[in-house]
Amino acid sequence: MSSTEADSTSDGKLTTRARIIHAAVRRFAADGLGAPLRAVATDAGVSPGLIIHHFGSGEGLREACDRHVLEATARSKESVLSPGAGAAAMLSQLAQIEEYAPVIGYVLRRLQTGGPLTRRLVDAFAADAVDYLRRGEKAGTVRPSRDREARARVLTEQALGALLLQLPAQQEHLDLDELPRWLDDYAERIIGPVLEYYTEPILTDPTLLDAYLAARPRSNQETP
Template structure:
């Protein structure tokens, strides 16, 4: 018999889903009803709505770090496995959409936290030999996160008052199928045929680039 899920974990899972469905202003009593606890128990475990939202932020970062690290280490097999399990990511994706939609300092902080996490799992990929080292790991991670989250926000299935988490997995699959091919091409086959633009930029800003030239177009390092 499986161990019962602790109350604080039930609250956190319920909050991710409820905030994704109804937005970040969803009543805590609805979260409590979803988790099968009293509203007072939410305050007991998390102290306030803001602290509960911070816990939701941390959970999205943990899930992203785990899945990205697994993808970079597991290669194509892990990619296919994650694509086949879209349903389990729906609450996290929905929550991130709501957080970005709300904007403000907390949304900015979440994006910065995603970038910091990306630095770590990209470094894991470098050590595993699946990611090319960067002359600016932090800058690369920030741009990648801004591009990924910005593209997700532009699609914005959460622009409606309520987000249907039952429909979101199908939307995720359709969205992923549309972007995965072009993204993998951009990431594995350089868009530019040489690095003359980068060299010209570096010559006027940061001096010589200490990193070696990348492989010839289309070749793996």
């Protein structure tokens, strides 16, 4: 059973397990994944022992939060993300929806920390980018790539890496109420420069690329 199926009781109230997960996502987003279980327990209105009963350990709770967040982002991205917007834009748009700010904060904290969810999120964002770029190639608005998947992954990793470098809480408290505004300001700040180097390449001739491809002949193949 998924976390979404188990979130509510028959009268519409959150189950104890779901209440703990929601509280944990918010606490971990605000204070980092090392936030103490007693703080999560206080937020959820339960005892630390009840958290251990449901999840076995702090790591078990974080794994449950990972699953919850992955399901939430997968469920929501199609409704808020326009084709070609990319990973950073998706996070910014989702954060504008009040209920998703803790989810996006958790995603950023997890990206900082690493782990299985980080790899799964980056893989999912890169797969989306491959699809968007393929559509752009068919529409004639994006240049075909010699390696579409590799290009999409580099663009995704650059976008997420730049976002994390600017995040206003490296290992400190993250203000979830301010996160949507900060992400919106960040997106506005980078749109111009990003569009410039997408549409007006920095290098004025292909000498370096030609030399690289000559040394790596197998990479000089168009992706179908």
